[in-house]
Amino acid sequence: MRTNRQSFLQGAVTLTAATMVVKVIGMLYRIPLGNLLGASGLSYFNTAYSIFNPIYALSVSGLPVAVSKMVSERMARRRFADVRRIRGVSRRLFLLIGVAGALLLYLLSGFFARIIGNQGAAPAVAVMAPSILFCCIMASYRGYYQGLGNMTPTALSQVVESLVKLCCGVAFAWLTLQKGLGEYAAQGTVFGRAAASLSQAEQLVLPWAAAGAILGVTVSTAAGALLLFLRSALLGDGISRQDVARFPAAESNRDIVRGLRQIALPICLASAFSYLTNLIDLATIMNRIGVALHRDGETVLRMFAGAADQLPRESVPSFLYGLFAYVTPLFNLIPAITATLGVSALPIITSRWALGERKRVAEQCGMVLKLASLVAIPAGMGLFALSEPILRLIYFARPEEAALAAPLLRSMGLAGIFVGITTPMSSLFQALGRPDLPLKLMVAGGAVKVCCNWVLVAIPSLNIYAAPVGTLLCYMVVLAGGTVALGKVTGASIRLPQALIKPMMSGILCGIAANTSYKLLERAWDSRLATLSAVVIGALFYAVFGLFFNIITKNEIFFLPNRKKIGKILENLALLR
Secondary structure, three states: OOOOOOOHHHHHHHHHHHHHHHHHHHHHHHHHHHHHHHHHHHHHHHHHHHHHHHHHHHHHHHHHHHHHHHHHHHHHOOOHHHHHHHHHHHHHHHHHHHHHHHHHHHHOHHHHHHHHOOHHHHHHHHHHOHHHHHHHHHHHHHHHHHHOOOOHHHHHHHHHHHHHHHHHHHHHHHHHHHHHHHHHHHHOEEOOEEOOOHHHHHHHHHHHHHHHHHHHHHHHHHHHHHHHHHHHHHHOOOOOHHHHHHOOOOOOHHHHHHHHHHHHHHHHHHHHHHHHHHHHHHHHHHHHHHHHHHHHHHHHHHHOOOOHHHOOHHHHHHHHHHHHHHHHHHHHHHHHHHHHHHHHHHHHHHHHHHOOOHHHHHHHHHHHHHHHHHHHHHHHHHHHHOHHHHHHHHOOOOHHHHHHHHHHHHHHHHHHHHHHHHOOHHHHHHHOOOOHHHHHHHHHHHHHHHHHHHHHOOOOOOHHHHHHHHHHHHHHHHHHHHHHHHHHHHOOOOOHHHHHHHHHHHHHHHHHHHHHHHHHHHOOOOHHHHHHHHHHHHHHHHHHHHHHOOOOOHHHHOOOOOHHHHHHHHHHOOOOO
8 A cells, every 4th residue: 555645744844835835826816916906806806705715614614624534544444445435425425515505605696795795796706606616526635635644635736726826817807807998998888887987987897807806716726626636537546456355344325424424514614603703704894884984984084095085985895895805815824824734733633542642642732733833923923013014015006005904914913823823723623523612612702703893893993993803802712712622622731821932932023123124124225125135034033033942842843753853953953952
């Protein structure tokens, strides 16, 4: 048998590297898209994603985890025939779920957009519907390979998906804008609708341009699914017919479906609730901005003079939410990276938990959370320290809107620390057989978030700038509750607060170094070059401070796979005490 199984560290590195590439490509995607669509167009784009995500989560989110867990458990017991049967059953099941989810989203796209209060997002929502089908297909393949301990197919499909999205999404959005505005220039209409001015023509074409960008997303998911299908057909999974024949299947299709349902359903509900919270977040933000405008519209418009005050009053909530949309790609970068740690750890923790190695499992869980903090803290502090320079660098065609979004990024940078550390917990709870806990934690955190939005966003002097506060408090609650719950489940204390002290000290110093270097370099260099240099300087300072404070201890290093080699290298360099 040859399944190209990877260690936890190898898998984490593979997925993290792929995620970094994917997020870099995602940033490259958002840069021209943000510059093309502006805040209003991005609000339609993000609204489509916000409506799509809960249905996607219900259809897909728990499926790869369920498959990965079931496959890894049977691989540990060398039940190869059962592994193959899980693959076949999951493919058929996921296909049916994908078709149902796609139809639901397509048929109710207009209804969902009206409920949110952003009708312009309806075309984008409809165009995104087929993505659910293709994502379900990918989920089956990714979960299977992850259960085998091979993270390479998942990583490769993610990179291909991102590249196709970048090329097709930007191209389709640009072509739609050109066609709509070209029609206005020639006939005074935009896709058959009369426009009295260029400004009105731009407002009419933006929903369709956002739909064009979303079409690129749909095409990219189809490309990712096709790649995994071809890889499976051509290269197989490394399990031979002899392995299958030697260990006959012991489980029926019904048993496998039941197992998938028992694992996936709580995860899907937890993930769907998380995304539903974001959807409610969007709906409450737009609703409460409307309340703020009603209470004291002059105060709100004065805060965004030269931008929102030039728009029709009914378009102001979409514009302000669009400013929030400028920030979310940067914010989402943090949990996207740390999530790979949980995904990579899931097979090995599942196996050790099944074998009763509770002490080692507790150590592994603590290590995953600490590694997540080492990523989340400097990233969050960097966004806090360099919020406006980063946004001006990215959205260079819309500097005024970038400046207005900077306070949002500062707040979301702090929230990203807690979100990044919390994200791997979901995978850890799945591995420990407690998929219900992430849902319970998100219910508590989501309630805090909605309450904060309802009260604070309606205050005219705060409006959209209050939105990150709910996110910050939500994930502080989830992190605190999750740490306590992990300790109870594993039977060992997870001393996360103590583990965060040194990384937080290093992160604060990193932020100070980045902000100071930017202010000094900006005087002599171009602002863009100064921003990039400040990011590099901040990262270097974090590494130096991390070594100075001895963030990673010898015991932690020697717990990792290939620990002897890693530890020996660091000791020879005098970097480990």
